[in-house]
Amino acid sequence: MTSSKISARGFFGKLVRNQLFIPLVALLILVAINLFADPTFFKISLEPSSTGNLILSGNLISIIDNASELAILAIGMTLVTSASGGQDISVGATIAIAGSMVLRFVKMYSPDISGGKFAAVIIFSFLVCVVVSALFGAFNGSLVAFFKIQPMVATLILFTAGRSIAAWINNNDNISINDARFGYFGNFIPGIPIPTPVFITVICLIIIALVLKFTNLRLYAQSVGINASSSRLNGINPKLIKLLTFIILGVCVAVCGFIKVSRTSSITYSVIANNIEMDAILAVALGGNNLGGGKFNLTASVIGAYVIQFLTTTLFKFKVSSSEISAYKAVVVILLIFISAPVVRKWIADVRNKNLASRKSKIGKEAN
Amino acid sequence: MSVNSNVLGENKLKKRSSLTDTNLLLIITIAVFFTMYACAVIFLKQGFLKPQMFFNILNENASLLVLSCGMTLVMITGGIDISVGQVTSLVCMTCAVYLQKVNDGLIAGNVFTSMCIALAIGLAFGIVQGFLVAYLEFQPFIVTLAGLFFAKGMTTIVSSDRIAVTYEPFVKLCRTEVTIPFLGSVNKKGIYIPAYVEVGVVVALAVVILLFCFLKWTKLGRNFYAVGGNNQSANMLGINVKLTKFLAHVLCGLCAGIGGYLFFLHACSGSPLHAQGAEMNAIASSIIGGTLLSGGVGNIIGTLFGVLSLSTIKNIVTSLGLDEAWWTNITVGAMLCVFLIIQSAILAIRNKKK
Numbered sequence: 001m002t003s004s005k006i007s008a009r010g011f012f013g014k015l016v017r018n019q020l021f022i023p024l025v026a027l028l029i030l031v032a033i034n035l036f037a038d039p040t041f042f043k044i045s046l047e048p049s050s051t052g053n054l055i056l057s058g059n060l061i062s063i064i065d066n067a068s069e070l071a072i073l074a075i076g077m078t079l080v081t082s083a084s085g086g087q088d089i090s091v092g093a094t095i096a097i098a099g100s101m102v103l104r105f106v107k108m109y110s111p112d113i114s115g116g117k118f119a120a121v122i123i124f125s126f127l128v129c130v131v132v133s134a135l136f137g138a139f140n141g142s143l144v145a146f147f148k149i150q151p152m153v154a155t156l157i158l159f160t161a162g163r164s165i166a167a168w169i170n171n172n173d174n175i176s177i178n179d180a181r182f183g184y185f186g187n188f189i190p191g192i193p194i195p196t197p198v199f200i201t202v203i204c205l206i207i208i209a210l211v212l213k214f215t216n217l218r219l220y221a222q223s224v225g226i227n228a229s230s231s232r233l234n235g236i237n238p239k240l241i242k243l244l245t246f247i248i249l250g251v252c253v254a255v256c257g258f259i260k261v262s263r264t265s266s267i268t269y270s271v272i273a274n275n276i277e278m279d280a281i282l283a284v285a286l287g288g289n290n291l292g293g294g295k296f297n298l299t300a301s302v303i304g305a306y307v308i309q310f311l312t313t314t315l316f317k318f319k320v321s322s323s324e325i326s327a328y329k330a331v332v333v334i335l336l337i338f339i340s341a342p343v344v345r346k347w348i349a350d351v352r353n354k355n356l357a358s359r360k361s362k363i364g365k366e367a368n
Numbered sequence: 369m370s371v372n373s374n375v376l377g378e379n380k381l382k383k384r385s386s387l388t389d390t391n392l393l394l395i396i397t398i399a400v401f402f403t404m405y406a407c408a409v410i411f412l413k414q415g416f417l418k419p420q421m422f423f424n425i426l427n428e429n430a431s432l433l434v435l436s437c438g439m440t441l442v443m444i445t446g447g448i449d450i451s452v453g454q455v456t457s458l459v460c461m462t463c464a465v466y467l468q469k470v471n472d473g474l475i476a477g478n479v480f481t482s483m484c485i486a487l488a489i490g491l492a493f494g495i496v497q498g499f500l501v502a503y504l505e506f507q508p509f510i511v512t513l514a515g516l517f518f519a520k521g522m523t524t525i526v527s528s529d530r531i532a533v534t535y536e537p538f539v540k541l542c543r544t545e546v547t548i549p550f551l552g553s554v555n556k557k558g559i560y561i562p563a564y565v566e567v568g569v570v571v572a573l574a575v576v577i578l579l580f581c582f583l584k585w586t587k588l589g590r591n592f593y594a595v596g597g598n599n600q601s602a603n604m605l606g607i608n609v610k611l612t613k614f615l616a617h618v619l620c621g622l623c624a625g626i627g628g629y630l631f632f633l634h635a636c637s638g639s640p641l642h643a644q645g646a647e648m649n650a651i652a653s654s655i656i657g658g659t660l661l662s663g664g665v666g667n668i669i670g671t672l673f674g675v676l677s678l679s680t681i682k683n684i685v686t687s688l689g690l691d692e693a694w695w696t697n698i699t700v701g702a703m704l705c706v707f708l709i710i711q712s713a714i715l716a717i718r719n720k721k722k
Contacts, residue, residue, distance in 0.1 A: 327521020
């Protein structure tokens with residue numbers, strides 16, 4: 001009898017120790033709350049949009065759609081966290097820069113050009129935006145890697161100056177693109193009922209999965225994060241790996257910025273991607289990744305990103321205004337890090353061991 | 369190192385090494401400030417020669433000065449607190465709503481109780497964050513980032529509009545000016561106007577002097593340096609590292625409360641947009657003032673000059689005619705970047721010597 005109990009505990013323990021456990025449980029709790037509060041929450045319907053296309057609509061679709069940027073950011077943020085042991089808090093500001101770059105170039109060519117040329121313009125401006133974001137990522141990365149500044153402080157520079165640079169790029173003009181084709185990337189392509197950002201996210205996830213599968217990036221980033229000097233002795237260049245992760249994050253930021261500006265076809269420099277750095281860090285933390293660097297699990301981070309968007313939508317559902325949401329999220333963060341703190345875990349383990357020991361001694365006495 | 373100089377006062381070698389660390393950075397900062405001000409006086413004659421121009425810098429940055437001092441304390445112990453700016457905003461908003469209610473006769477109270485509220489908010493943030501950082505060993509950046517967003521959300525929950533305070537005794541306090549003897553300027557009509565500072569500046573300077581004495585001459589103050597310099601050896605010296613870190617965060621929270629009230633005194637209103645990016649300015653001032661991010665090195669006087677340099681460069685940027693809002697942010701970012709690189713170079717040289 002006791003052996004079956006122990007094996008059950010073993011299975012349960014394995015489940016709890018799995019990194020996907022925390023985000024999935026959080027997701028289940030949110031689903032339960034929403035089902036309880038509003039049974040029609042998960043209804044999905046096919047409705048004609050304002051332009052006459054048939055599109056899928058419903059809370060679930062909007063969650064998956066709106067979480068796209070966060071999921072893409074979570075990829076880069078997880079890698080940066082793993083290799084450098086810190087987080088990039090400038091992502092929101094760099095998204096503003098990337099978006100501003102895209103708009104500047106699209107605006108230059110936009111009025112009434114044919115489909116092929118328009119595609120060329122979009123591809124060109126997207127590439128420019130990727131290069132610029134990667135350069136800003138490299139700036140952050142080189143401060144971290146070569147000057148050995150803590151990542152969060154190094155990225156504090158762009159966190160302050162970033163939105164100002166974004167405004168400066170476009171002379172603080174309120175640019176808006178009237179071409180409907182520009183909005184395809186953030187909304188819907190006519191004839192396809194699924195929002196385009198979902199496809200972009202899937203493509204990004206596939207690319208990063210392939211990269212992790214066929215290169216040593218995962219191993220190198222983890223070993224640099226766990227012990228930089230010993231990985232250097234093993235022939236890995238920690239500086240280069242740190243720089244590389246920041247550049248990858250820069251590329252992720254460029255994709256996010258592109259989706260963000262495409263959603264509204266315009267930009268508000270001080271508001272675009274507001275507070276997204278918090279959400280991205282939260283996604284990484286929710287995924288059970290150690291914020292101090294080392295081992296990481298990308299799947300968990302991406303699920304974490306969706307959970308956070310779920311939380312945001314749920315809070316909206318309960319009529320919490322967008323500026324108040326940050327207070328609630330902060331409480332969630334504190335709770336999360338409280339659960340995952342080594343000190344607390346050790347304390348829980350101690351209590352459990354004590355219970356176990358006392359139970360064992362009881363069983364022993366009974367047997368005697 | 370700094371602790372050693374205290375304990376082994378007679379050891380000249382140790383003393384000299386402490387001079388290269390703390391004082392070199394301090395000297396750089398003071399030199400930068402005076403060069404900048406001198407350049408401003410020479411090249412941009414308008415205003416910079418008037419004593420009032422200098423005192424206006426103080427008037428506008430009294431709150432920042434106190435915030436930076438708190439930040440310096442935390443940074444000396446090797447931590448960081450990025451919630452101070454939003455705590456300032458929260459303090460302003462809460463006090464404004466409270467005083468308006470007092471004004472309308474809805475609740476009993478006076479200016480003094482509003483001060484107590486401000487201090488209580490600051491202390492509460494300090495205690496919670498300090499506990500999480502020191503006793504549960506979270507990364508200070510994550511905890512205070514959460515604190516930042518919590519304060520941001522709370523500010524809008526308290527009120528999402530800008531509230532101007534019309535409570536009579538408070539407005540009187542806001543308008544109180546302390547005139548400086550023997551300094552002043554003659555205006556266009558030929559009337560002599562003495563230079564003045566606001567009440568907040570007096571409080572801020574008092575805080576600076578208090579904290580300077582605290583860090584220099586009290587046991588706890590020296591412990592701050594020891595903990596920041598090397599956690600483990602501080603522990604072996606018998607210093608309660610956790611308590612020291614906790615107290616640093618509590619003091620920083622208290623400074624955020626005071627700084628918040630000073631901002632409130634200067635602005636006379638509460639708004640969710642108050643003190644946006646103040647945490648950034650506070651960190652920048654501390655870093656420019658020679659506080660090392662890695663902890664163990666720092667000086668309140670340096671922070672004072674850091675705040676002065678930062679605000680002088682802002683004033684210079686504005687008087688150059690580049691008054692679009694982004695230029696100040698970009699300059700502050702660039703300045704921070706330069707000082708961070710200088711620091712990292714100094715650290716690299718120091719490590720090489722060892």
